[in-house]
Amino acid sequence: MNKECPVQKICGGCTRLHESYEEQLKHKHEELSRLYPKYHVELTIGMKNPYHYRHKVYAAFGTDRNGRLVAGMYAEHTHRIVSSRSCLIQNETANLILEGIIKIAEEMHLPAYEEDKERGVLRHAYIRVAHATGKAMAVIVIGSEELPGAKKFVSLLTQRFPEIETVVLNYNRKHTSMVLGERSRVLYGPGYLSDELLGMKFHISPASFYQVNPVQTEVLYQTAIDLAGITRNDSVLDACCGIGTISLIAAKQAKEVIGVEISPEAIRDAKHNAKLNHITNAEFYCDDANRFLDRLIDCPDVVILDPPRSGMTQGFMQHLAEMKPDRVVYISCFPKTQARDIKNLTCRGYRVKKIVPVDLFPMTDHVETVALLTLSAT
Numbered sequence: 001m002n003k004e005c006p007v008q009k010i011c012g013g014c015t016r017l018h019e020s021y022e023e024q025l026k027h028k029h030e031e032l033s034r035l036y037p038k039y040h041v042e043l044t045i046g047m048k049n050p051y052h053y054r055h056k057v058y059a060a061f062g063t064d065r066n067g068r069l070v071a072g073m074y075a076e077h078t079h080r081i082v083s084s085r086s087c088l089i090q091n092e093t094a095n096l097i098l099e100g101i102i103k104i105a106e107e108m109h110l111p112a113y114e115e116d117k118e119r120g121v122l123r124h125a126y127i128r129v130a131h132a133t134g135k136a137m138a139v140i141v142i143g144s145e146e147l148p149g150a151k152k153f154v155s156l157l158t159q160r161f162p163e164i165e166t167v168v169l170n171y172n173r174k175h176t177s178m179v180l181g182e183r184s185r186v187l188y189g190p191g192y193l194s195d196e197l198l199g200m201k202f203h204i205s206p207a208s209f210y211q212v213n214p215v216q217t218e219v220l221y222q223t224a225i226d227l228a229g230i231t232r233n234d235s236v237l238d239a240c241c242g243i244g245t246i247s248l249i250a251a252k253q254a255k256e257v258i259g260v261e262i263s264p265e266a267i268r269d270a271k272h273n274a275k276l277n278h279i280t281n282a283e284f285y286c287d288d289a290n291r292f293l294d295r296l297i298d299c300p301d302v303v304i305l306d307p308p309r310s311g312m313t314q315g316f317m318q319h320l321a322e323m324k325p326d327r328v329v330y331i332s333c334f335p336k337t338q339a340r341d342i343k344n345l346t347c348r349g350y351r352v353k354k355i356v357p358v359d360l361f362p363m364t365d366h367v368e369t370v371a372l373l374t375l376s377a378t
C-alpha cells in the first residue's frame with residue numbers, strides 16, 4: 001500500500017502514486033518496450049525505498065488569502081502555490097529547512113515578491129541536500145535589490161539548521177519562469193555544496209546540474225560505465241558532462257577523458273572536481289556539445305551522451321556516426337528524443353546492444369534510460 005499525499009491531485013507531480021511501486025516499475029518497462037519494439041528492454045532498476053529521494057527542492061513564495069507568506073510548488077498549470085511541507089518524494093531535511101525559511105521570513109516580516117507589481121522581496125527558495133553528508137545548500141532568490149536583514153536571516157537559519165553548509169543569495173528581477181537569475185552573492189560558507197558519488201567527491205555550485213536522486217544516480221552511472229566497458233586503452237568523450245561526474249568516474253579506468261558542457265558554472269565545477277579527486281587524465285571544455293565534434297582531432301573510442309530532454313541535434317548524431325566511435329552510451333531522461341537519436345545511429349550502421357531503464361523518479365511517469373550502441377556485431 002502506498003503512502004498518501006494530501007496535495008497529490010493539486011500538485012500533479014506524482015502521477016503514479018496510485019500504483020504499487022512494482023506496478024510503476026513494470027509500467028515504465030512496458031512503455032519503453034513499446035517505444036523500442038525491435039529491441040529487448042531490461043527490467044527497470046528500482047529503489048529499495050522510493051520515498052523522499054529528491055535531494056533538490058524548489059519552492060516559490062506567495063501570499064495566501066489571509067495575507068500570510070506561503071512557499072511551495074505551483075499547482076498544476078496555475079500560479080497557485082501549494083505547500084510542499086508533506087511532499088512524499090522530497091528529502092525530509094530539505095522540507096524542514098524550507099519550513100524554517102518561511103518561519104524566519106515571517107518573523108522578519110519579509111514579503112513575497114510580486115512579479116506583476118515588481119514589489120516585495122522573496123521569490124524562490126532552493127535547497128539541495130548532500131547524499132553523503134546530509135549537509136545542505138540554501139539558495140534564496142529575491143526580486144528586490146537586496147535581502148533586508150540578510151545577516152540576521154543567515155544567522156537564524158544556520159543556528160536552527162546547523163547542517164546548512166552554505167547560503168547563497170540570488171538576484172532575479174526578470175519576468176521569467178526561470179528560478180535562478182544570473183547574479184549571486186555568497187552569504188555564508190563556500191558557495192557550493194560538497195557531495196560524494198561512487199567514492200568520488202564533487203562540489204556543486206547553485207547553477208550547475210546535478211541529478212536529484214543521488215541513490216539511483218550511483219546505479220545509473222555504474223550501469224553506464226559498465227555498459228561502456230572502458231579500459232585503460234580507451235579515450236572517452238562525455239558530451240553534456242555537467243560538473244564532470246561521469247567523466248571523472250570514467251577517467252579512473254580510461255586512458256583519457258574529454259568532457260564538454262554548455263554551462264560555464266558547471267565546467268568550472270568540473271575542473272575543480274578533477275583536482276579534488278586528483279584526476280589528471282580528464283579535460284573539460286565549455287562549448288555546445290552539438291558543435292564540439294568539429295574540434296576533435298581523433299575519434300574517441302567511447303562516447304557518452306547525457307543531454308537535456310531535447311536530446312542531441314540530428315547534425316550531431318550524423319557527425320557522430322560518421323566519426324565511428326566503437327561504443328556509444330546514451331543516457332536520457334526523455335525516452336522519445338533518445339529513441340529518435342538512437343534511430344539516427346542505427347540507420348548508419350550502429351547496433352543497439354542493451355537498453356536499461358533506471359528509476360530515478362519513483363511515483364512519477366519519468367525514468368532514466370541507458371542504451372549501449374556499438375559498431376561491432378559481437
Ligand SMILES: C[S@@+](CC[C@H](N)C(=O)[O-])C[C@H]1O[C@@H](n2cnc3c(N)ncnc32)[C@H](O)[C@@H]1O
Nearest residue numbers: 209210240241242261262263288289306307308
Ligand atoms: C541531463 S544533464 C547531465 C549532466 C551530467 N552528465 C550529470 O549526470 O550530472 C544535461 C547537461 O547538459 C548540459 N547542456 C544542455 N545543452 C547543452 C549543449 N548544447 N551542449 C553541451 N551541454 C549542454 C546542461 O547544462 C546539463 O548540465
